[in-house]
Amino acid sequence: MEITFTINDEERTVDATPDQRLLDLIREDLGLTGTKEGCGKGECGVCTVIMDGEPVTSCLVLAPQADGAEIETIENLAEGDDLHPLQESFVENGAVQCGFCIPGMIMTAKQLLQEERNPDRDRIRQALAGNICRCTGYDKIIDAVEDAAQKMSGGEA
Amino acid sequence: MVDYFEELHKVEHWLDLNSIDELRSISVSGEEVRIGSMVTHSELETNPTIKELLPLLSQSAAEVGSWQIRSRATVGGNVVTASPAGDTLAPLMAHDARFVAASTEGRREIKAEDFFTGPKQNALRPGELLTEIVLPRPQAGKSRLCYWEKVGKRNAVIISSVTIAVELKISEDGKIEKARPCYGAVAPTPVLIQSAAEFLQDKNLIDVDESQAGELVAEEVSPIDDIRGTEEYRRQVSRDLTIRALRYFRREWEGDS
Numbered sequence: 001m002e003i004t005f006t007i008n009d010e011e012r013t014v015d016a017t018p019d020q021r022l023l024d025l026i027r028e029d030l031g032l033t034g035t036k037e038g039c040g041k042g043e044c045g046v047c048t049v050i051m052d053g054e055p056v057t058s059c060l061v062l063a064p065q066a067d068g069a070e071i072e073t074i075e076n077l078a079e080g081d082d083l084h085p086l087q088e089s090f091v092e093n094g095a096v097q098c099g100f101c102i103p104g105m106i107m108t109a110k111q112l113l114q115e116e117r118n119p120d121r122d123r124i125r126q127a128l129a130g131n132i133c134r135c136t137g138y139d140k141i142i143d144a145v146e147d148a149a150q151k152m153s154g155g156e157a
Numbered sequence: 158m159v160d161y162f163e164e165l166h167k168v169e170h171w172l173d174l175n176s177i178d179e180l181r182s183i184s185v186s187g188e189e190v191r192i193g194s195m196v197t198h199s200e201l202e203t204n205p206t207i208k209e210l211l212p213l214l215s216q217s218a219a220e221v222g223s224w225q226i227r228s229r230a231t232v233g234g235n236v237v238t239a240s241p242a243g244d245t246l247a248p249l250m251a252h253d254a255r256f257v258a259a260s261t262e263g264r265r266e267i268k269a270e271d272f273f274t275g276p277k278q279n280a281l282r283p284g285e286l287l288t289e290i291v292l293p294r295p296q297a298g299k300s301r302l303c304y305w306e307k308v309g310k311r312n313a314v315i316i317s318s319v320t321i322a323v324e325l326k327i328s329e330d331g332k333i334e335k336a337r338p339c340y341g342a343v344a345p346t347p348v349l350i351q352s353a354a355e356f357l358q359d360k361n362l363i364d365v366d367e368s369q370a371g372e373l374v375a376e377e378v379s380p381i382d383d384i385r386g387t388e389e390y391r392r393q394v395s396r397d398l399t400i401r402a403l404r405y406f407r408r409e410w411e412g413d414s
Contacts, residue, residue, distance in 0.1 A: 018171040019161070041159045042226055043314070054199065054228035060158055061229065065173055108224065129313035130223020 003067040007032075008076035016063035023047045023058035025066070026073060034074035034103050038132075045131035048104035049073050055108045057130070074103035077110070085151040086110055086144070095144040097135035105131045109145045117153045121146065180233070180288060183207065192290045194233025199224070201232060201245070210295055213248035213322045216305045220244060223314050233287045236272070239279040239346070242385075246273065246347035247322040247339040248305060249290065257289040258282070266291065273346035300327040302409055304402040308394055310385065317342045318386040321398040325357070325406060333357050333365075338399065343378040343391050350377050353399065362410050367403035371396035 004013040007030065014029055026032050026049065035058060038046035042060040049058045050072040077084035083091070086106050096102050105128060112119055112127040119127065124145045125138075133141060161168050174180055180195040183204060190210055192201075201207050201218035208215045214232075221227055221235070221244045235243045236256060250269040258265050258281055272280050281287065295301050302325045309315035320341035326334045336357035341347045352373040357365060380391035 019168065021162075040162060042222070045223060045225055048225055051228075055225045056228045057225045060226075062158070062171065062173070064171075065175060126313070127224055130225045 001064060003064055005066045005069045005071060007071045008073060018062065018064055020063040021059055022049070022051075022056075022061040022063050022066050022071075025063040026058060026071075032073050032075050036100055036103055038100070038104075043130075043132070044101070044104075045108065045128075046101050046104045048107045048131065050107055050111050053111070053114075055111045055130075072107070072110075074107060077106065084110075086113070086148040089144040089148040089151065090141070093140045093144040093147060095136060095140040101131060101133045101135075105133065105141060109148070112145070113149055113152055118149055119145075185210070185294060188294055190292045190294050192232060192292070194236070194287045194289060195231045196233075198222075198227035198230050198232065198235075198245075202227060211248075211252050211292060212303045213251050213305045213324065214245060214292075217244045217248040217307070217320070217322065220307050220313075226314075232290065236290070237279055237281065237287050239273050239275075239277050241276050241344060241346055242317045242320070242342040243347065244307060244317055244320060244341065247320050247341040249292075250347055250349055251303070251322040251324040251337045251339040252292050253324075253337065255291045256287055257291060258285040259288045260285040264288075269347075270349055276345050300329070300410075300413075301325065302327060302406045304405050306398055306401070308398070316385060319343055319391050319394045319398065321395070321402060323399075323402050323406075325362070327362055327410065331362050331410060333360050333362055338370075338374065338402075340374070340378060340395055342385070343380040343395050345379070348378065350374050352377050363407055365403055365407075367400045370403060371399040374399045 001016060002013060003016050016025055023037055026035050035049055036046045038044035040059045042057040047058045048055050052069050077087055086109055090096055108128055108131050121142055124142050160166055174195055180193040182193045183196060184191045185206055198218040198221050201215055232245055235245045254269045255266045256272050258267060267280050274280055304323045306321050307317050308319045309317050322339045324337045328334050336354045338350050338353045353370050356370055356373055375392040375396035378392060378395050380388045382388050
């Protein structure tokens with residue numbers, strides 16, 4: 001079946017099967033491999049993308065359900081070598097070790113900062129509860145999101 | 158979907174209900190709140206009407222899974238799955254929910270107490286679709302107290318070991334006019350504990366012996382041992398949560414009057 005949606009500000013029309021996962025459509029058909037697959041059960045958050053203004057685990061969305069939707073993936077954040085403030089803050093804070101969970105972390109954090117300019121640490125933890133990291137111990141990730149919030153709200157350019 | 162991709166069962170036809178707008182609406186009249194079965198947990202969590210009128214439902218929805226899950230997971234899905242540990246189920250029961258089942262034969266309403274028939278079993282007949290949840294709208298000026306708590310092995314993204322959802326209606330002079338003490342994950346279905354409801358009925362809130370109420374609950378629940386807690390643990394937690402809820406109600410009541 002043919003579906004049309006917007007991904008990273010670009011309208012795409014593709015053929016999808018009824019039981020195809022949005023995750024596979026994004027990675028295999030569109031070649032956007034920044035979005036990772038972890039558990040495949042909606043538990044780890046690695047495959048998080050933003051769909052119509054909400055973070056979703058793309059392993060639990062069927063591709064046909066994306067018809068008409070607006071989707072954003074990690075590829076949309078940097079402009080050339082200019083990193084998004086979240087990406088910059090993750091680098092500066094050493095919030096990345098193996099890096100596998102980071103695309104999902106950043107997409108969830110991005111939607112949080114879209115909705116709230118200055119979330120406190122508890123709020124950040126709560127928002128990121130569905131993104132599991134097995135390396136860092138989370139503190140530096142929370143630091144990075146706090147820093148990015150500050151940069152984005154104009155505390156520091 | 159997870160079961161399908163793990164090849165636990167086959168799906169011959171997929172049907173997406175998301176584009177039926179009627180199933181996604183929340184409407185309030187003088188008497189009732191009606192919630193479409195495809196309303197998401199995120200919507201229940203943030204919708205100001207639900208927060209105000211159905212606080213147990215809103216608070217419990219906020220503790221389901223993760224943000225990503227709440228964005229997609231629907232209240233109808235939580236209901237028809239009928240897991241004894243479904244977090245919104247005891248709250249729906251405490252708020253006196255009725256479920257609307259529709260088929261080509263017509264529509265019927267099923268009370269929450271009659272809907273859940275066993276672990277992951279419900280009263281829907283073949284060909285019936287859960288379209289709506291109907292709840293009485295709390296009347297302005299009437300005192301009502303609500304208490305929700307979820308206990309699990311972690312604070313987030315966890316299947317509950319025990320949940321409690323209690324709604325009390327209180328008369329002006331502090332008498333309990335109606336009590337709906339409901340629990341999840343402590344019986345084959347979410348349950349309203351009758352013995353505790355009867356015990357609380359018509360008592361003055363400030364005179365209630367909360368330990369006695371807790372014992373009644375611990376006796377009437379019928380939990381199992383599993384990886385989320387033993388039977389004994391669940392009975393104790395059910396008792397302790399009951400005591401905590403009643404103490405909270407008393408503090409709230411005394412603070413108000």
